[in-house]
Amino acid sequence: MATPPQRTELSTLGEFGLIDRITAAVELQNPSSLQGIGDDCAVIDPQGLTQVVTTDMLVEGVHFDLGYVPLKHLGYKAVVVNLSDVYAMNAEPRQITVAIAISNRFSLEAVDELYAGMLTACNAYGVDLVGGDTTSSTSGLVISITAIGAAKKEDIVYRHGAKENDLLVVSGDLGGAFMGLQVLEREKAVFKQDPNVQPDLSGFDYILQRQLKPEARRDVIALFKEMQLRPTAMIDISDGLASEAMHIARRSELGVKLYDEKIPIAPETHRAARDFNLDPSTCALNGGEDYELLFTIAQADYDKIKGSPHFTVVGHLTDKASGCQLIDRQGGQHELKAQGWDGLKG
Amino acid sequence: MATPPQRTELSTLGEFGLIDRITAAVELQNPSSLQGIGDDCAVIDPQGLTQVVTTDMLVEGVHFDLGYVPLKHLGYKAVVVNLSDVYAMNAEPRQITVAIAISNRFSLEAVDELYAGMLTACNAYGVDLVGGDTTSSTSGLVISITAIGAAKKEDIVYRHGAKENDLLVVSGDLGGAFMGLQVLEREKAVFKQDPNVQPDLSGFDYILQRQLKPEARRDVIALFKEMQLRPTAMIDISDGLASEAMHIARRSELGVKLYDEKIPIAPETHRAARDFNLDPSTCALNGGEDYELLFTIAQADYDKIKGSPHFTVVGHLTDKASGCQLIDRQGGQHELKAQGWDGLKG
Numbered sequence: 001m002a003t004p005p006q007r008t009e010l011s012t013l014g015e016f017g018l019i020d021r022i023t024a025a026v027e028l029q030n031p032s033s034l035q036g037i038g039d040d041c042a043v044i045d046p047q048g049l050t051q052v053v054t055t056d057m058l059v060e061g062v063h064f065d066l067g068y069v070p071l072k073h074l075g076y077k078a079v080v081v082n083l084s085d086v087y088a089m090n091a092e093p094r095q096i097t098v099a100i101a102i103s104n105r106f107s108l109e110a111v112d113e114l115y116a117g118m119l120t121a122c123n124a125y126g127v128d129l130v131g132g133d134t135t136s137s138t139s140g141l142v143i144s145i146t147a148i149g150a151a152k153k154e155d156i157v158y159r160h161g162a163k164e165n166d167l168l169v170v171s172g173d174l175g176g177a178f179m180g181l182q183v184l185e186r187e188k189a190v191f192k193q194d195p196n197v198q199p200d201l202s203g204f205d206y207i208l209q210r211q212l213k214p215e216a217r218r219d220v221i222a223l224f225k226e227m228q229l230r231p232t233a234m235i236d237i238s239d240g241l242a243s244e245a246m247h248i249a250r251r252s253e254l255g256v257k258l259y260d261e262k263i264p265i266a267p268e269t270h271r272a273a274r275d276f277n278l279d280p281s282t283c284a285l286n287g288g289e290d291y292e293l294l295f296t297i298a299q300a301d302y303d304k305i306k307g308s309p310h311f312t313v314v315g316h317l318t319d320k321a322s323g324c325q326l327i328d329r330q331g332g333q334h335e336l337k338a339q340g341w342d343g344l345k346g
Numbered sequence: 347m348a349t350p351p352q353r354t355e356l357s358t359l360g361e362f363g364l365i366d367r368i369t370a371a372v373e374l375q376n377p378s379s380l381q382g383i384g385d386d387c388a389v390i391d392p393q394g395l396t397q398v399v400t401t402d403m404l405v406e407g408v409h410f411d412l413g414y415v416p417l418k419h420l421g422y423k424a425v426v427v428n429l430s431d432v433y434a435m436n437a438e439p440r441q442i443t444v445a446i447a448i449s450n451r452f453s454l455e456a457v458d459e460l461y462a463g464m465l466t467a468c469n470a471y472g473v474d475l476v477g478g479d480t481t482s483s484t485s486g487l488v489i490s491i492t493a494i495g496a497a498k499k500e501d502i503v504y505r506h507g508a509k510e511n512d513l514l515v516v517s518g519d520l521g522g523a524f525m526g527l528q529v530l531e532r533e534k535a536v537f538k539q540d541p542n543v544q545p546d547l548s549g550f551d552y553i554l555q556r557q558l559k560p561e562a563r564r565d566v567i568a569l570f571k572e573m574q575l576r577p578t579a580m581i582d583i584s585d586g587l588a589s590e591a592m593h594i595a596r597r598s599e600l601g602v603k604l605y606d607e608k609i610p611i612a613p614e615t616h617r618a619a620r621d622f623n624l625d626p627s628t629c630a631l632n633g634g635e636d637y638e639l640l641f642t643i644a645q646a647d648y649d650k651i652k653g654s655p656h657f658t659v660v661g662h663l664t665d666k667a668s669g670c671q672l673i674d675r676q677g678g679q680h681e682l683k684a685q686g687w688d689g690l691k692g
Contacts, residue, residue: 034396038597039505040434040581041398041495050380051397052387055477055492057445061484088386099403099490131401133490138407144445144479144490146401149387159385235386251384 008108018108018134022115026129030094032150033128042130044095049150054085060140068184071110073212074143075117081238082147083125084216084291088236089158090224091151095130096122099144101137114143125218155230157295162233162252166296168315169231169305171220173264174241175280178287179272180204180211186276206268214291220310227304231295242285242336244294245315246324252296255322258285258315258336261329285326285336354454364454364480368461372475376440378496379474388476390441395496400431406486414530417456419558420489421463427584428493429471430562430637434582435504436570437497441476442468445490447483460489471564501576503641508579508598512642514661515577515651517566519610520587521626524633525618526550526557532622552614560637566656573650577641588631588682590640591661592670598642601668604631604661604682607675631672631682 013021023037035043044051058064058078066074079096086093098118102111122129127147187199201208216236224230233252235244241263249256263284265273273280284290296317297305305311318325324336359367369383381389390397404410404424412420425442432439444464448457468475473493533545547554562582570576579598581590587609595602609630611619619626630636642663643651651657664671670682 034499035504040431041400041437041493043435043502044397044399045499046392046395046397049392051390051392051494053390053441053443053477053492053494054387055443055445055479055490057447057479057481057488057490059447059481059483059488062447062482085386089389091387095399097399097401097492099401101403101405101408101488131399133401133403135403135405136408137405137488139485142403142405142447142483142488142490144401144403144488146399146443146492147387148397148399148494153380153391156389158381 006109010102010104010106010108010111013108018111022134025115025119028128028130029126030128032094033130036128036130037132042095042097044148046150050153050156052086052089052091052149052151052156053146054082055144055146056082057142057144059142066141068188069212071113072117075114076121076213078143078145079118079121080214080216081291082145083127084236084238086147086149087216087218087221088234088293089149089151090155090221090231090234091149092221093125093127093147093149095128095148097146098129098132101135101142103137103139103141106141125216157231157234159233159235159248160251162248162254162296162317163298164254164317164319166232166298166317167302167313168245168256168258168294168296168317169311169313170237170241170264170292170294171217171310172290172292173266173269174237174284174290174292175265175273175287176207176210176269177214177289178283179269179276180207180209182276183208183272184211204268204272206266207272211289214289216291217293220293223310229297229301229304231297234293234295237290237292237294238288240286240288241294241314246336248294248296249317249324252317253320255318255320256315256324256336257318257327258325259327262312262314264312352455356448356450356452356454356457359454361480364457368480371461371465374474374476375472376474378440379476382474382476383478388441388443390476390494392496396499396502398432398435398437398495398497398502399492400428401490401492402428403488403490405488412487414534415558417459418463421460422467422559424489424491425464425467426560426562427637428491429473430582430584432493432495433562433564433567434580434639435495435497436501436567436577436580437495438567439471439473439493439495441474441494443492444475444478447481447488449483449485449487452487471562503577503580505579505581505594506597508594508600508642508663509644510600510663510665512578512644512663513648513659514591514602514604514640514642514663515657516583516587516610516638516640516660517563517656518636518638519612519615520583520630520636520638521611521619521633522553522556522615523560523635524629525615525622526553526555528622529554529618530557550614550618552612553618557635560635562637563639566639569656575643575647575650577643580639580641583636583638583640584634586632586634587640587660588672592682594640594642595663595670598663599666601664601666602661602670602682603664603673604671605673608658608660610658
């Protein structure tokens, strides 16, 4: 039998003890991080670059279920989803601040796991944890992360820069994270009925990783520099391809045509969707959490991405009056609907 | 009889509707705010200045009690406490991001009140709300605010810059916010026993304002510039004078002597403390939430602050071996203890 994990109560450290413990685990690696944890503010040298900033909040029971998400993975993912927003500006993330509210039902070991995951992501992406807040919560775990990045002003890519006839391009493949979630939820339901049944996750490695340990497309931003390609507009895919394509179109005051048959879907995602009697395209369009980059390029730049295994052209921008359309495999046209997560409904 | 306030369910708007509503209420005023809400990140022009960043999280039932804190005041205070951290670096706040988790028990009108308070603070301090996140919560309200400020690199004041024999100086007066909280809690207890009793808050205006609508000392930072005074170390008083003085001493690797008789306490605070059979000095030392600035200056700079109604010398820095001491009115020496709020205990 396995030894039960050690449990140390958070109250044995107190808030300052916890902050000291986190601080000790952090080593600043970014020359732009002049001051990390330990003062009223962190201090950042912009080094002549424009700064970008984004904040996300993750709430237990809304965004994650600790029944099947290990805390270390949660910490990793919480950081990555913020970095993804920075890359979506064609910028390099450099610093994060982390605020968490945590109840006494969590042990010190649990908090260590959470921060270990966050710091693993920081190291993987060359980002410093420079500040934040730790506080108690009366119920669940809440994590709020702010990421700060930098780029030359002229390199920053907004959602609103797309032009008519620009190509709509996506990195990687879509729908995997959503299918990973379906598998986890199915196994949780089975476990609830009979706790003696071991979860059957075999053959689902790819989609589980997409859900539990997503990566932000730092490599894509580096590729753009290599290729000397500047997208005209960009967004990261957190809510699903449909919703993000509509954001670019709406903000650029254009319409968009998406081609169902072009949507890149991994074989593992496809198979899992069929297992669950789901339409793979629908999973890609509305599933979300893929953290791929969706961007537009001038047609003149098509040669730069042609043949790349990283990119797929999924559509193009149209005039505003044409609206946002999905073209099915038979050539039929359907108005796009954003059915991404809407946490305040229902 | 008063008309009951209108109640519109948050679900009628959804997340995107809510974001649109917030966005519509925001007008950027800071030339350094290049892009506000509406993209993957906000974009900030550092204008050649070093950037500072701070994050705080406020949790219902831990940091505030909606039983006696109006949402508009809560929004105002949530912003101000972050700006106070920026001023404590001798920097000017310019942007904030706001992440909130909110449950369906809040109406749209309640969310409007909360944001109205935050935007009132933004306007009062010349700060832009440039981004954030709104999400649902399974229980209480959680607010996480990140403030970003700017200063010339050589103007930034850290906690660790104090030198031996530097004077320890505080702005304004202390203990008021804590006494305001005592009054509110007393009236809440009375109300619980008999809801027909009207709260008796007369004569407590000053301390109630200190608790419910604190201000950050923007004026002090401006005064420093006028006086050509650069503090050697600085911190804002959120946890109480004792704890903050110890932070400066500890980070500067020094000791500190605080003189009880020098601690500035407003007559209203004094009177309220006596009403509650509390020692006024203890309220100032350990009460917290005053958001005054505590700073150290070289003795040679004493003439610059002498006679100012804004500043009081409350002690001086000593060698490290002398430790952190409180000198009582009889000249007795007592080791300082930080008894500030420690949310993870108990």
